[in-house]
């Protein structure tokens with residue numbers, strides 16, 4: 001199959017909405033179990049373009065079969081950070097499309113000065129975890145009670161991909177013990 005990956009255009013938004021709706025209802029892995037309204041989706045695609053974020057779709061003919069977006073954080077000190085969201089229609093999974101659209105999205109984000117890509121993924125979302133780990137993302141923390149679905153809580157991993165070399169977690173210095181103290185301190189309950 002020949003799948004084209006393009007920057008999202010307004011003409012794609014109705015099909016994009018169907019794609020998001022399909023993945024949201026089928027998986028329970030996204031923040032919502034349904035797509036936003038067409039109006040809200042158009043607004044968020046427009047906001048992406050205006051903030052120099054990245055929004056891509058994969059097209060089979062005129063049909064959106066996958067999407068990936070990296071939304072730049074707001075504020076001058078955090079504008080180098082972006083938040084990733086993505087999905088692939090069930091019948092298009094397992095053919096490398098997720099990996100492909102993710103790679104293009106990250107590369108477009110880097111070209112726009114987004115040096116750090118962040119995401120949150122359910123700890124039982126095996127397929128997505130393998131995709132992210134294989135693409136260089138590392139787990140930074142676990143978020144307890146991150147999602148609540150039909151009364152059941154689910155944990156997520158916070159993961160990131162940093163294009164600039166990172167300092168070691170605890171560079172030698174007088175505040176290292178202080179950081180360790182707060183990191184090891186489990187909150188009560």
Ligand SMILES: CC(C)(COP(=O)(O)OP(=O)(O)OC[C@H]1O[C@@H](n2cnc3c(N)ncnc32)[C@H](O)[C@@H]1OP(=O)(O)O)[C@@H](O)C(=O)NCCC(=O)NCCS
Nearest residue numbers: 029086087088093094095096097098099121127128130131
């Ligand atoms: C996660 C998702 C985007 C992956 O898309 P995809 O097109 O199936 O991914 P690919 O075919 O490119 O596979 C990428 C990697 O995922 C892993 N993978 C693929 N199928 C898998 C399976 N059945 N089980 C476990 N890992 C699998 C592999 O590591 C694969 O890399 P490899 O081919 O080099 O081994 C897709 O499953 C999806 O849309 N899921 C629902 C929405 C979702 O969870 N979004 C992310 C929310 S954080």
